[in-house]
Amino acid sequence: MTRIGIIGNAGRMGQALATAIADAGASVSGGIDKGGDPLSLAAESDILVDFSSPQALEANLEAAVAANIPIVIGTTGFVERHHWLIDTAADRIAVLQTGNTSLGVTLLAHLVHEAALRLGEDWDIEIAEMHHRHKVDAPSGTALLLGEAAAKARGIDLARDSERGRDGVTGARARGAIGFASLRGGSVAGDHTVYLASDDERIELTHRAENRMVFARGAVKACLWLHDKPAGRYTMPQVLGLA
Numbered sequence: 001m002t003r004i005g006i007i008g009n010a011g012r013m014g015q016a017l018a019t020a021i022a023d024a025g026a027s028v029s030g031g032i033d034k035g036g037d038p039l040s041l042a043a044e045s046d047i048l049v050d051f052s053s054p055q056a057l058e059a060n061l062e063a064a065v066a067a068n069i070p071i072v073i074g075t076t077g078f079v080e081r082h083h084w085l086i087d088t089a090a091d092r093i094a095v096l097q098t099g100n101t102s103l104g105v106t107l108l109a110h111l112v113h114e115a116a117l118r119l120g121e122d123w124d125i126e127i128a129e130m131h132h133r134h135k136v137d138a139p140s141g142t143a144l145l146l147g148e149a150a151a152k153a154r155g156i157d158l159a160r161d162s163e164r165g166r167d168g169v170t171g172a173r174a175r176g177a178i179g180f181a182s183l184r185g186g187s188v189a190g191d192h193t194v195y196l197a198s199d200d201e202r203i204e205l206t207h208r209a210e211n212r213m214v215f216a217r218g219a220v221k222a223c224l225w226l227h228d229k230p231a232g233r234y235t236m237p238q239v240l241g242l243a
Contacts, residue, residue, distance in 0.1 A: 003029035004223050005045030007038060007060055008052035008075075016216035017049060024220045038063035047227045049219050050075055057082050061089040070094035070226045074101045074219055076141030090233040096226050098236045099141030101218035105192070106236040108207045109149040112194050115203060116153035119196060121176040125150050126195040130183035138182035139164065142192055147178050150194070189214075 006017050009031025021028050029045040032038060034056070042048055042063040048071040050060050057075065064071040073086070076099050086097050100106070116125060127150075129143040139147075144158070151158035156176060163170075163179045173179060190209040195202060209215070218236070225239045237243035 002026040002224060002227055003044065003046045004220070005029045005041040005048045006031035007036075007041070007048055007050040007056070009033055011051075013051045013212055013216065016212040017051070017219060020213065020216035020220040023217075024224060026220065026224065039066060042067035042069060045069060047071065047223050049223055051219075054078055054082055058085055061085055061095075064095075065089055065092045068093060070096070070223075070229065072101070072219055072222045072226060073097040074215065077137040087233060091231060093231050094226050094229040094234060095232075096222050096234040096236070096239075098222075099145035100190075100215070101222060101236065102142075102190075102207070102209060102214045103218045103221065103236075103240060104207050104209075104214065105142055105145070106218070106240055106242070108192070108194075108205060109146055110237060110242050111205055112146050113149040113153045115194075115196055115205070116150040119198075121154070123196045123198045124173065124177075124179070126179040126181070126197070128181045128183070128193050128195070130185070130188050130191045132187050132189070133184050135184060138184070139180045140182065140190070140192070142190060143180055143182070146192060146194055147180065150178055 004021050004026050006014050008014055010033035018028050030041050032041050038060050047069055048064050050073045052075055054077050070093055086095055089095055127143050127146055129140045131140055147158050161177050163177045189211055193204055193206040195204055222239050
């Protein structure tokens with residue numbers, strides 16, 4: 001029975017993970033939240049799953065490396081240094097980091113890539129997302145994941161070729177840019193729609209998360225898939241056999 005340690009266990013996501021782990025026939029080796037000791041948790045676990053905060057990432061990676069166990073990271077809001085830390089850890093252990101652990105979102109990103117690959121720049125791409133009022137980062141990690149899928153298909157740099165937070169007289173949208181819009185309110189677990197719009201037609205690809213269990217079940221599937229993999233950096237599409 002695979003022992004999964006939960007980092008960020010005190011919140012609703014931690015509770016959902018515990019349920020999903022039991023449903024999958026694995027076991028919860030323990031859990032920690034802010035101020036907890038990831039080294040002790042890692043020593044009792046076969047794999048860690050991290051839904052905590054960017055500030056805790058370095059200590060969590062160090063704990064996984066020290067225990068020589070894999071880690072699945074579902075935390076969002078990372079900057080360049082965080083990805084450098086993940087790359088460094090992936091030289092020693094298996095690491096899967098994603099902006100969204102939902103299997104449906106993983107498939108959606110694949111469809112977005114396929115659509116953007118086959119449709120020309122005369123099809124504008126806009127990504128709209130809505131989350132609960134407590135979410136602190138925008139655009140969401142999932143929106144950026146979808147944007148990266150489209151940007152990769154078109155061979156462009158998302159950081160350079162994106163438009164965000166339009167307000168006032170902004171002028172016409174840049175040809176080939178990927179636009180983002182973020183909404184916050186209520187208890188929305190996560191809604192994402194990718195619009196591909198030409199002069200004469202429009203495609204809308206949408207995913208709606210009804211509750212946090214979709215993320216928890218996907219994260220546990222990723223854990224069970226990753227636990228015996230060699231050192232390296234892995235992705236959710238690989239879990240579904242899409243990459």
